[in-house]
Amino acid sequence: MRTPIGRRWLLTYAAAGLSVAAVPGVALAQTAVQRPPKPAVPDEFAVTAPVSIEVNARPLPSFDTRDRSRARFGQLEYRSGLILTSRFRGFGGLSGLRLDTKGERVIAISDKGGWFTGRILYKGRDMIGLDDVEASPMLGPDGKPITSRGWFDTEALALDGSLAYVGIERANQLLRFDFAKGFTRALAETVPLPPAARRLPHNKGIEALVAVPKNLPLAGTLIALSERGLDAQGNILGFLIGGKSPGQFSIRRTENFDISDAVLLPTGALLILERKFSWLGGVGIRIRRVALASVVPGAVIDGPSIFEADLGDEIDNMEGIDAHVTPEGDTVLTLISDDNFSLIQRNLLLQFTLVE
Numbered sequence: 001m002r003t004p005i006g007r008r009w010l011l012t013y014a015a016a017g018l019s020v021a022a023v024p025g026v027a028l029a030q031t032a033v034q035r036p037p038k039p040a041v042p043d044e045f046a047v048t049a050p051v052s053i054e055v056n057a058r059p060l061p062s063f064d065t066r067d068r069s070r071a072r073f074g075q076l077e078y079r080s081g082l083i084l085t086s087r088f089r090g091f092g093g094l095s096g097l098r099l100d101t102k103g104e105r106v107i108a109i110s111d112k113g114g115w116f117t118g119r120i121l122y123k124g125r126d127m128i129g130l131d132d133v134e135a136s137p138m139l140g141p142d143g144k145p146i147t148s149r150g151w152f153d154t155e156a157l158a159l160d161g162s163l164a165y166v167g168i169e170r171a172n173q174l175l176r177f178d179f180a181k182g183f184t185r186a187l188a189e190t191v192p193l194p195p196a197a198r199r200l201p202h203n204k205g206i207e208a209l210v211a212v213p214k215n216l217p218l219a220g221t222l223i224a225l226s227e228r229g230l231d232a233q234g235n236i237l238g239f240l241i242g243g244k245s246p247g248q249f250s251i252r253r254t255e256n257f258d259i260s261d262a263v264l265l266p267t268g269a270l271l272i273l274e275r276k277f278s279w280l281g282g283v284g285i286r287i288r289r290v291a292l293a294s295v296v297p298g299a300v301i302d303g304p305s306i307f308e309a310d311l312g313d314e315i316d317n318m319e320g321i322d323a324h325v326t327p328e329g330d331t332v333l334t335l336i337s338d339d340n341f342s343l344i345q346r347n348l349l350l351q352f353t354l355v356e
Contacts, residue, residue: 045090045341046147047114050136053088057129066312075306076352080126084347090135092341096157096320103324103332109157113138113147115184136184158209167206172198197239200229208262216268217293218243228258235300247297261321268292273321282311285318316346
């Protein structure tokens with residue numbers, strides 16, 4: 001999902017002592033966000049053919065802008081971060097990512113129906129750049145870019161062996177790609193969604209996908225979480241697709257947070273990345289930990305917050321999370337942001353150590 005404004009936009013006008021209502025054009029923007037979003041249409045940011053690109057990286061030596069020496073944030077310890085930019089017009093809108101077991105090779109999706117692959121460069125434990133980056137379009141069953149069907153808002157990504165699953169939020173579609181058949185040149189197959197998932201509200205559909213491996217409860221199941229599709233009690237809808245116990249469940253919604261992604265740790269803990277936005281409070285994010293064993297059909301799952309951040313920290317529209325374990329045994333969480341192809345937002349790549 002797109003957030004309406006960026007962090008630096010808010011900070012600029014806050015520093016100037018201006019209220020949101022006093023800023024020219026904002027009254028119109030406030031009215032616009034109340035209306036149903038228009039259907040996504042092809043635009044100049046969609047990737048139409050595979051191309052190697054150069055991505056520049058500027059380091060973020062600290063996470064807290066108010067206290068540069070601070071490293072601990074809840075149960076996370078800041079490791080390093082990068083601000084990513086590129087002269088390639090289609091770079092941005094990064095809405096999900098998955099890393100290899102070493103935390104080096106990365107595959108990300110853009111909400112304009114594109115793949116981005118590359119390699120994270122490290123100096124010691126700090127990220128210093130991206131290399132070997134390629135952008136390519138997601139291809140539909142007919143071999144054409146899925147954007148030719150009007151399919152945008154590719155927001156969710158899960159990997160299960162050679163299979164990649166991608167959720168398309170506005171279209172309420174689930175695609176499966178077999179990377180053994182050409183990697184990012186593979187053709188999509190559509191995967192049936194439960195009827196309730198097909199009826200999710202426009203622009204509040206599937207936002208997170210997690211494939212459960214064989215050694216954990218719910219093995220062979222795809223966990224799909226909506227951004228803000230609500231049940232009768234106002235909790236967020238989730239779905240178990242495939243596996244031995246398919247069905248529907250809910251995630252307790254608190255403090256106006258919506259879901260933006262999730263990752264399953266080797267220990268069986270499900271980490272849910274959430275965000276919220278208000279015109280007065282700006283953007284906030286948090287990560288909740290949920291026991292995988294509690295995710296069963298009919299359940300309302302909940303868990304404690306292990307991390308929270310706001311506009312005083314180096315965040316933006318954080319939409320992706322993944323985890324890997326280092327040779328030293330550290331569990332590292334990697335977060336990525338969606339800049340909405342806006343000059344006032346940023347593509348951030350952040351890493352933290354999970355402190356148990």
